[in-house]
Amino acid sequence: MNRHRRPIAALGGALLTAAVALSGCTSSGDDADQASSSPTAPAEPEAQPIEWTDCDADIDQIIAGRPGSERELLFECGTTTVPADYDDLDGGDLQLFLVRAAAAGQTDRIGSLVVNPGGPGVSASDAAIQAALTLPPEVLARFDVVGVDPRGVGLSTPVECITDEQKDALFASNPRALDEASLSATFEQVDEVAAACSEEYGEALGAFTTVDTARDMDLVRESLGDEQLTFLGYSYGTTLGSTYAELFPDRVRALALDGAVDPTATAQEQAEAQAAGFETAFDAFAANCTGLISGCPLGEDPRGALNALLDQSAATPVPSSREGETRQATAGLVLNGVRSALYQPSAWPQLAQSLAAARDGDAAGILTLADTFTGRSDDGSYSNVVDANLAISCADGQEQFTTEQVSALAADWNARYPLFGADAALGLYTCSAWEAPTTPLPERDAAGSAPIMVIGTQGDPVTPPQGAVDLAAELDNSSLLTWEGSGHTAYPKTDCVTQAVNAYLIDLVAPPEGVTCPA
Template sequence: MTARHRLTATGGAVLALALTLAGCTSSGEGEGEGETAAAGSTTEAPAEPEAQLIDWTDCDSEIDPIIAGRPGSERDLTFSCGTTTVPVSYDDPEGGTLQLFLVRASLNGQTYPIGSLFVNPGGPGQSAADAAIQAALTLPEAIVNQFDIVGLDPRGSGLSTPVECISDEQKDELFAADPRVIDAAAQDALFSEIEEVAAGCSDEYQEALGAFNTVDAARDMDLVRQSLGDDQLNYLGYSYGTTLGSTYAELFPEQVRAMVLDGAVDPNATEQEAAEAQAQGFEAAYDAFAANCLSLISGCPLGPDPRAFLGELLTQAAAAPIPSSREGETRQATPGLILGGVRSALYQPSAWPQLAQSLAAARNGDAAGILTLADTYTGRNDDGTYSNVVDANLAVNCADTDEEFSASDVQALAADWNARYPLFGADAALSLYTCSAWEAPRTPLPERDAAGSPPILVIGTQGDPVTPVSGAVDLAEELENGVLLTWQGSGHTAYPKTECVTAAVNAYLIDLAVPQDGLTCPA
């Protein structure tokens, strides 16, 4: 089962921390109320409920052991964990509350502090609290020296009243399924599984399932900004985080101080156009991986034709799933899990060596490496449980759109795209049925020109397989004061991977020095 943005990972390589932070969460009456209150907000002028106090707890003792030994852990950081409440529905602010969770990382002895920098890693569904911890370690010291790094888990994600309605067993089954199926019987079975998942989530949350949407998450962010005491918002969003950020800018243009949108999701693309662009992007990324592998002095472990190698491996796994040497692992690698591992590694060129070795090992009968990559992508833990990233990904994606596709339309697209994008095409087409089966109120994303905002920096990467650079071009054009920066590199998102991009972003965030629109940074 897939979603529109396919569990997009952060450009900052989020830690995948399991933040079971003792003492950092509280049960709060709002958590229970959120399951039954009515949802479904409009995109008109937002309501103005009062910002609530944040209940802060010192959580150094929980986070320090997790980050010990990691690059950047020598920084003199203080971590605080907090909870606050927001309305379930901004159309009915008195109708119940949701509890939100956030992490704030502060460098002791900051010089000329500016305020908070909100970070969001994307998804939707990824934990911004995890991202803030990682960002405090890896963002340039000039940024951490002048901003507190804040990660607010969006409603339904991480520890912010997480939406949880898909069982671990269902996730195992869906991710193991062959995503390239084009025969009608197999597709009908997949559609039935998707409908079962959708019905289960609807039964669990009723109308409140629609509360997990981007428009209301943006409104939440403004309340938390006020609670932190910041006059305006500083924001760094990756991938889906560009959708959340641009939605905030549309609703609250005058409250933006600085906003960086890296790896932009195209605001103008239809669901079908976005799905096809991503299939095409991942096909191109696999070809780039293959070319890199063939250029290795030591030789490519996949032989002279890495694409043919992968095709043969998928055929092998379809006939006899491949076992794993990983201790305690009972699963075997199916075509679905292999392609999940491939997709995971294609996000960043730094993972390409691991991908090559993992595919070669799988061909020799050991799928441990490729399963590890797949689990990184889906949020599966070593004990077989999953984070709620999949649940949140579907809930938010489907709440954000009112587009629907019939089964017959999806089947026709799957056949067409399978021929044109043989690794990822059918899967991308079948993903379009997911939200058609979803049973929840919808709050479609507004058009986003953010009229009245200050300059907003939009970054695109030429070789981005997840959010093609055309999305950044379109978003920068859509925004009244959008400024486009293009990196001629590869992988998902750009900051702070290269000196040119880093210098431009740092100057913008710190001094509001806006780079020239259309600036291109070399790979």
């Protein structure tokens, strides 16, 4: 899923779219005096062993029937510990969870390929399982695929402080809250969530930062036995990867950063770029739908049909035919379903059918799409993606916005980006309500690193292509590859991109600067 920093917006989805130097003087005197008065070097954390267990049978059951499940793969699950606070190595540990996948009969192994799918908050262990099913065989022949759930995420000491009921309410909220009453209700929801998490964790919320996760990743690299890191990061994973390169430039072997988050953009600029990106993506979906030989289920004006459905569901939520479903689709859930499908063009046919069915009185399809986006299970429970997303995004030092500023932006952006603008603006309030110490992301030039590959997609609504341009420009040693396709991230969706990334990961051959791959 899906900085893609995707902090959960006030309405539940607009953005569900991170060295201490010691100095001192040595006094004169005898050896003992000098030793006692010399500055003490900061203690270095030690990489801990990974306790691996065979979880092959369990994962085989999970992946049964999925494309790629016929591959001969071996899975292991592992745990290790890292310091909770790198400034206080005696302050306790956090446990991390890993999955490692290896192709049977692997030869000429290079090492581990560590993957991160973004979010922040999306499980990297799940991503490793999926990557083992989908990555090119030539990559699996040379690398183990390793997913480490970042601190606070998935099974790595998960942050859990938002109830399922609160998440249901957030995601169902009005995405076009513009009047005073609606705005007040929206801000109150966000305040309540922030207060509950602060009460649950207090100052400890400040531990879930991208900087500390990058430090964790270096310890895991050492525990895996790799001298340098080979990393594939998507969306927010590009923020994590570039942060690692800034902290440990000499330990970079290869970083492929796909769907780059713009390191130069402010939170407001990122939110507005996403609103504009989703508007463009919806127009591309609409053009595709109306161009179908069989005709578009939404008629000749899909945007008009969606606007009518949003107005209808805001007044009277749409019931669902799904057995056991007690929810009805509000405007917020409809828009989250749309947003979910716009991540990948492969979901566009499902979106057209789901919107048409909702217009006709059955929201089952659009609720399924919305639940895919929000991480809601059939039983009404949620993963901790939302909790972790907020904790990490806000601990990374997001800018602060007043309710007056957000309200004004919501009105402005609603006029300029009529489907997604108000929701994107309202999301800016999220970290203003959050109470936690922050560790801002460093500037990232990664001076002295090996070449880093940055990938952008021309039609990416989540991380628009300017982010890849800017990240590549910030890094001292990088190459930029642009895919002229649509959807969020590019590898391994097309031969041109796949061949370029494979050559980089395996042989360390980066493409020439500015290469473009056709759609």
